[in-house]
Amino acid sequence: MLEKLIARSLSGFIHLLTGSRAFWSEALAPAPRVYYGNHSSHGDFVLIWSALPAALRKQARPVAAAEYWRRGALRRYLIRRVFHGVLIEREAEHRNEDPIALMAAAIESGSALILFPEGTRNMGDGLLPFKSGLYHLANQCPKLELVPVWLENIKRVMPKGRLIPLPLLCTAHFGAPLRLAEGEDRHAFLERARDALLALAPEAA
Amino acid sequence: MITLPALRDPAVELFLGIGAVLLIATVVGRVLAWTTQPAKRATIDNLNARINAWWVMALLVGIAFAFGKSGVLVLFFLVSLLALREFITLLPTRSGDYWVLVAAFYLVLPIQYVLVGIEWYGLFSIFIPVYGFLLLPILAAGGGDTTRFLERAAKVQWGLMICVFCISHVPALLALRIAGYEHRNLLLIAFLVIVVQSSDVLQYVWGKLCGRHLIAPKLSPSKTWEGFAGGIASATLLGGLLWWITPFPFWGALVMALVINLMGFLGGLVMSAIKRDRGIKDWGHMIEGHGGVLDRLDSVCFAAPVFFHLTRYFMT
Known part of the structure; x- marks a missing residue:
């Protein structure tokens, strides 16, 4: 109950601050799905999460870096109880759990994931190269749909390392879902997914 | 303490008048929508969206005035x-x-x-x-x-x-402290806003009805000489006819309205130039049919300081 209220207030706050608007290339029904977006701010997943229609929002869970979100009681509470995040360990050498297995288990249990395949917040323009997790996940879950989501301007609202958010207008552009093709290799697939996301960016990027 | 405003209060009369104008516009807009073929409806739909937004904006200003x-x-x-x-x-x-x-x-x-x-x-x-x-x-x-x-x-x-x-x-x-106009300054705001906004609307209406010659094709694809002349003239006349809510005599209100309208028009051109440079049509999407807040207020931005200083110079 309290968690729902916090989630609602956070997304309401982001909406009020950024006047966020969502553009869809097609209407989507709940399905095994990953929303993957460009990553530049901690507000990113809240923006995607709150842009989703209620039916899709219920099944959506953000994939977040365990190293960051396990530090401090407030972060742990927010990511676990409020947003039901799937925590993965980014650094392979200090890993106890396989991130792909964790994400695949969440998909199989009926969740949709919000994922940022750049792996870190991007300070520049455009997109960093994608990590291969997106491919491995699509490989493990054959029916998986991947929906690119380009987030515009949120980088300026909450720049990395800053505390006070700025009121600037943000938009989320949802593209058409794509799937791993028969026999498509890792490199080609990641390139295709990355191009599909970049294609949603307005002219400048 | 809440005091019910008297019906004869000029502010109440003004808002009743605005309500009546919007009501007529709403009826006309709906009739046009019924009688126009769906294929040609885009302009009418936009007009009706604009009218609906006007109701909301008039209501917000009314609530603000009540406080x-x-x-x-x-x-x-x-x-x-x-x-x-x-x-x-x-x-x-x-x-x-x-x-x-x-x-x-x-x-x-x-x-x-x-x-x-x-x-x-x-x-x-x-x-x-x-x-x-x-x-x-x-x-x-x-x-x-x-x-x-x-x-x-x-x-x-x-x-x-x-x-x-x-x-x-x-x-x-x-x-502004104007002798003989104490406690009525809200009406000065009403005068400015009504004149500027009606100028925008009348320029739009005149332009749609008989606009042929673009006034600044590089800046704005919709501003025409016909819309400019008809809109400014009729909004200036409206301003003159509103002299009774201002501290000015009829001629004073007429000249003030003309200045406001010219500044508003030129301000609209300046803001259009910025939009063209950025390659956008509207500043935002907040007001259905109108675009952003700045699209509705560009003319107010340029008219308000000049109106303020002219009034201050001549009346205080």
Whole structure:
């Protein structure tokens, strides 16, 4: 109950601050799905999460870096109880759990994931190269749909390392879902997914 | 304590009049929508969206007026905030501008409205042009990023001048002490807003009815000589006919309305030039059918300070 209220207030706050608007290339029904977006701010997943229609929002869970979100009681509470995040360990050498297995288990249990395949917040323009997790996940879950989501301007609202958010207008552009093709290799697939996301960016990027 | 306003109160009469005009517009719009074939409906649909938005805007202004000075201050503070948000969103800044923008949104904007609220004319009329102008570039220099430095500093200053300084001159009209016009300054705001907005609407109507020759094809694809002449003339006449809510005689109100309308028109051209340069049609999407807050207020921005200073010079 309290968690729902916090989630609602956070997304309401982001909406009020950024006047966020969502553009869809097609209407989507709940399905095994990953929303993957460009990553530049901690507000990113809240923006995607709150842009989703209620039916899709219920099944959506953000994939977040365990190293960051396990530090401090407030972060742990927010990511676990409020947003039901799937925590993965980014650094392979200090890993106890396989991130792909964790994400695949969440998909199989009926969740949709919000994922940022750049792996870190991007300070520049455009997109960093994608990590291969997106491919491995699509490989493990054959029916998986991947929906690119380009987030515009949120980088300026909450720049990395800053505390006070700025009121600037943000938009989320949802593209058409794509799937791993028969026999498509890792490199080609990641390139295709990355191009599909970049294609949603307005002219400048 | 709540006192019910008398029906004969000019402000109430004005709002009843605006309600009547909107009612007629709504009926006409619906009839046009029924009688027009769906394929040709785009203009009519936009017209009806605009009329619906007018109801909401008139209601918001009415509510603000009911709360008197504080209501008007809060309304225009929020309007400035929304306008500045649209302006800065569309003019790219860099990460080195972070503290400049924090100061612009969270210090300069509220301080300007506090100064207007306490009616400190000597400071609110120079706060942004002098102190903002000098202090914000200092913060920008502190950001350590020299790329397009002057351009970035100019953009933020321009945004504050248009969206905060100029718009705050609407509530600042409440600070004018005009002999024989005590406690009626809200009507001065009503006069300005009605004249500017009706000028926009009448230019649109005249332009749609008989607009042929573009007045500034490079700046605006919709402003025509016919719309300009018809709109300005009829809105100026309307302003003259509203002399009874102003401290001016009929001719004074007519001239004031003409100045307001010309400034509003030229302001619209300037704001169009900025939009064309950025390759956009509207500043935002907040007001259905109209675009953003700045699309509706561009003419008010340019008219308000001039109207304020002319009134102050001649009437106080």
